[in-house]
Amino acid sequence: MSLLEVRSVSKQFGGLTAVDDVSFDVFEGAIKAVIGPNGAGKTTLFNILTAFDRPDEGRVSFDGTDIVGQPPQRIVRAGIARTFQNTQLFEEMSTHENVMAGAHAVTRAGFFGAALRLPWTVREEREVAEEARRLLRLVGLEEWADTPAADLPHGLRRLLEIARALATRPRLLLLDEPAAGLNTAETASLADALYRIRDRGTTILIVEHDMGLVMEVSDEIVVLDRGAKIAEGPPRLIQKDPAVIAAYLGEEDLDEL
Amino acid sequence: MGGTELLQFVLAGLKNGSIYALVALGFTLIYAATGVINFAQGEFYMLGGMLSVWAYADLGLPLPLAGLVGVAATAAVGGVFELGAIRQRKDGDPLALIVITVGGSMVLSSMARHLFGPNERPLPLFSGGGSVSVFGAVLEVQTIWILGLTALAVVGLWYLYNRTGLGRAMRACAVNRDAARIVGIDTRLMVTVSFLLAAALGALAGLAVTPLTQTAFDVGPTVGIKGFAAAILGGLGNPIAAVVGGLVLGMLESVSIAFISSTYKDAIALIVLLAVLFMRPQGILGRSSREKV
Amino acid sequence: MGERTIDIRTVAVLALVGALVFAVPLLTADRYLLKVLTFVGINVIIITGMALLFGYAGQVSLGHAAFYGIGAYTSAYVVTSLGWPWLGGVALAVAVTSVGGLLLALPSLRLKGHYLAMATLGFGEIMRVVFVEARGITGGPDGFSGIPFASVGGLAIDSAGANYWLIWGVAAAMLALAANLVRSRAGRAMRALHGSELGALACGIDLTGLKVRVFVISAALAGLAGALYAHVVGFISPSTFSLHASVVLVAMAVLGGTRSLAGPVLAAALLTLIPFADAVIPGLSRSALETIQEWQEDIYGLTIIAVLLFVPGGVAGALRRLSRVGRRWG
Numbered sequence A: 001m002s003l004l005e006v007r008s009v010s011k012q013f014g015g016l017t018a019v020d021d022v023s024f025d026v027f028e029g030a031i032k033a034v035i036g037p038n039g040a041g042k043t044t045l046f047n048i049l050t051a052f053d054r055p056d057e058g059r060v061s062f063d064g065t066d067i068v069g070q071p072p073q074r075i076v077r078a079g080i081a082r083t084f085q086n087t088q089l090f091e092e093m094s095t096h097e098n099v100m101a102g103a104h105a106v107t108r109a110g111f112f113g114a115a116l117r118l119p120w121t122v123r124e125e126r127e128v129a130e131e132a133r134r135l136l137r138l139v140g141l142e143e144w145a146d147t148p149a150a151d152l153p154h155g156l157r158r159l160l161e162i163a164r165a166l167a168t169r170p171r172l173l174l175l176d177e178p179a180a181g182l183n184t185a186e187t188a189s190l191a192d193a194l195y196r197i198r199d200r201g202t203t204i205l206i207v208e209h210d211m212g213l214v215m216e217v218s219d220e221i222v223v224l225d226r227g228a229k230i231a232e233g234p235p236r237l238i239q240k241d242p243a244v245i246a247a248y249l250g251e252e253d254l255d256e257l
Numbered sequence B: 001m002g003g004t005e006l007l008q009f010v011l012a013g014l015k016n017g018s019i020y021a022l023v024a025l026g027f028t029l030i031y032a033a034t035g036v037i038n039f040a041q042g043e044f045y046m047l048g049g050m051l052s053v054w055a056y057a058d059l060g061l062p063l064p065l066a067g068l069v070g071v072a073a074t075a076a077v078g079g080v081f082e083l084g085a086i087r088q089r090k091d092g093d094p095l096a097l098i099v100i101t102v103g104g105s106m107v108l109s110s111m112a113r114h115l116f117g118p119n120e121r122p123l124p125l126f127s128g129g130g131s132v133s134v135f136g137a138v139l140e141v142q143t144i145w146i147l148g149l150t151a152l153a154v155v156g157l158w159y160l161y162n163r164t165g166l167g168r169a170m171r172a173c174a175v176n177r178d179a180a181r182i183v184g185i186d187t188r189l190m191v192t193v194s195f196l197l198a199a200a201l202g203a204l205a206g207l208a209v210t211p212l213t214q215t216a217f218d219v220g221p222t223v224g225i226k227g228f229a230a231a232i233l234g235g236l237g238n239p240i241a242a243v244v245g246g247l248v249l250g251m252l253e254s255v256s257i258a259f260i261s262s263t264y265k266d267a268i269a270l271i272v273l274l275a276v277l278f279m280r281p282q283g284i285l286g287r288s289s290r291e292k293v
Numbered sequence C: 001m002g003e004r005t006i007d008i009r010t011v012a013v014l015a016l017v018g019a020l021v022f023a024v025p026l027l028t029a030d031r032y033l034l035k036v037l038t039f040v041g042i043n044v045i046i047i048t049g050m051a052l053l054f055g056y057a058g059q060v061s062l063g064h065a066a067f068y069g070i071g072a073y074t075s076a077y078v079v080t081s082l083g084w085p086w087l088g089g090v091a092l093a094v095a096v097t098s099v100g101g102l103l104l105a106l107p108s109l110r111l112k113g114h115y116l117a118m119a120t121l122g123f124g125e126i127m128r129v130v131f132v133e134a135r136g137i138t139g140g141p142d143g144f145s146g147i148p149f150a151s152v153g154g155l156a157i158d159s160a161g162a163n164y165w166l167i168w169g170v171a172a173a174m175l176a177l178a179a180n181l182v183r184s185r186a187g188r189a190m191r192a193l194h195g196s197e198l199g200a201l202a203c204g205i206d207l208t209g210l211k212v213r214v215f216v217i218s219a220a221l222a223g224l225a226g227a228l229y230a231h232v233v234g235f236i237s238p239s240t241f242s243l244h245a246s247v248v249l250v251a252m253a254v255l256g257g258t259r260s261l262a263g264p265v266l267a268a269a270l271l272t273l274i275p276f277a278d279a280v281i282p283g284l285s286r287s288a289l290e291t292i293q294e295w296q297e298d299i300y301g302l303t304i305i306a307v308l309l310f311v312p313g314g315v316a317g318a319l320r321r322l323s324r325v326g327r328r329w330g
């Protein structure tokens, strides 16, 4: 079943068309990748899907409901979570607290309940803490639970952001270049984590420049170039697609294709 | 109400409005250069009057020279405040800078009290106490001075902005600080210059009004808030809008005294301020660009 | 809460400080000292809200003295002129300031940037004009006098000691609630918002809603403090609720430091005591006190500037360093 439907989405910045009439579907349970040269509009597309930006035209529906124009917190509640190309961690909070903050949208304790420490809020808090530990284990960060995010080794910061996104209990997880800055070993364990996340029932849409990773994990790939979709299909076909190869000509990524 | 009476209110509105305009220009210059609301702007107005009084009465300088000293000394205070406080906050966090200007305002007015005492201090009229009749309405000569000096300041600022390299550099900073830095403009210097100018403009307003109202260490905040309301009303960051905002606000106050009551006169500017903030935060002349949270 | 259990030493320190604060009326009969310390307690109530607003939600208000004043006049009027019970007056004061806070915060916090600072400044000045001009209710510039002491069920709280306990009891309760709050989901959201707005949005945190709630709480606490103040002193006038008073509150919050309650509370105590230095420093000469009072504005202003330029952690930062040292020794 199609979990996410993107239909004719366009976005302009001044005279520049960052996303140009893009349509595709993401099916439940899949790992789908969005690739394209620098400036192709991948991050802009993600911003539109998560309501950080509004499309000028087009429709996005998630699980059958139109989500354009809703505030970001609604989108998160609806079940779409994301990470950022430039990690947006809460640097002064511990790794564990970062993930607990991710559970904000799926918990309910309000100001009154919390101020009075009503029993159910205390219980909810304990459950969130446990859930956060489980998620840290899932991405392999359990040893770092009490470390402030600012002190986390660079390669682990993206994993923390993924754990935090998972704490929102998403049905669809959007990852913007999760392998950027990771070494080979870290990328391999990222791939493992992606499979584990998918196997828990979370659909994944991933933007990534590391072609090795993309070809390995994704079921399907959408290729953007200068805002427009130029190809879509399984990795094997994308690798041979002449339009894709032309788009990447002059890009260093060509070797990896 | 007769036409003459109405004209009298219009003249009063123009007089107050041009004071607000000068103070609003100060807000706008600093905002354009730094993105900061300088809550000490009213103190520059106070210092302009106070330091002129000091130069005239305590130093015994002739009035024109005393005025010059008052404005120049206030500008220097503005520059020192920027160098000593604003510039020292290395991360440029606007929120911290705004709060720093709030603290600065408190210190400046308190210093004025230490140095010049708690009492109101007078300054003579620039050219005697005469007045002229304009279609039956009375126009005091000092008001002509106020309008004239404001016009002069606006023209001078326009010239600076449009005809000099310094002005162009300042405008470039206002549009895009990073780009300005890349093309070799000393953006830090532009911030200092904008504080100097803002202080001088505020001081000019204070100097021009003091012969009519006297001055005291605590007159800053009230006028500061009105100038601020004017800047917001016109559209923060745009000098022309500041002048228009000042004049419109002066008129609004004047008209409301004429038709409503003078009891809440001081609240008019504030209600205008809140109304504009809530309904048209970019000001009457600003382009609609509500920033998304 | 969460994973950060409060360690035994913190509990011990809190208990000791609490016991000391509550023992003061037993240890001294100095009514002036008790009154001054009661003022400290009132400011602690306000600063609890300011600590949440400034230190946790990162918002600046330049108009909190107005809420303080609205609370004071509301309770003074309905209790003195309309014969309401004291508790009713205080409750109404809290309700009115909450609604006022909501009406001010909703439009200003929806916009980015520093509109709240500007809007609260304008609001504070409007209220100052209203306090002076609405003579029928406020008594105008001469103030409102003859406000009765607090009384609950016929029991009047009319001694300096009883008022001290009343105020500090309320202050302790508010601090406890605030301490729970900052350790909860809401407190985490506030710290998240401080860390990264984009990250907070991605966690589904409604930034505007959060800031508005915190602002309303801080306005209500100022209103509560104002109502209590009116009945403690019996006389209120507009000068207490001026822009200047708002700026002093900002000075307390800034000196206190961010993401802390203890820091702002200590800062509030310190800055409140400055003009009353003779109450806590025995044998302070008359002229020394006058000098201090003469320079108090400079002290407030320079405190703001110096803390923001050179000691961004404020008192809270110093406390954190102290507790780190303490842990190393313990």
Ligand SMILES: Nc1ncnc2c1ncn2[C@@H]1O[C@H](COP(=O)(O)OP(=O)(O)OP(=O)(O)O)[C@@H](O)[C@H]1O
Pocket (backbone or CB within 6 Å): A013, A016, A017, A018, A036, A037, A038, A039, A040, A041, A042, A043, A044, A045, A085
């Ligand atoms: N807020 C903005 N204002 C103006 N232009 C923008 C904005 N955001 C993105 N752009 C432009 O839109 C185009 C697409 O940018 P986007 O960040 O979506 O690309 P991308 O595919 O994510 O690139 P990369 O691989 O480098 O991350 C670029 O040309 C970029 O400069």
Ligand SMILES: [Mg+2]
Pocket (backbone or CB within 6 Å): A042, A043, A044, A085
């Ligand atoms: Mg990108």
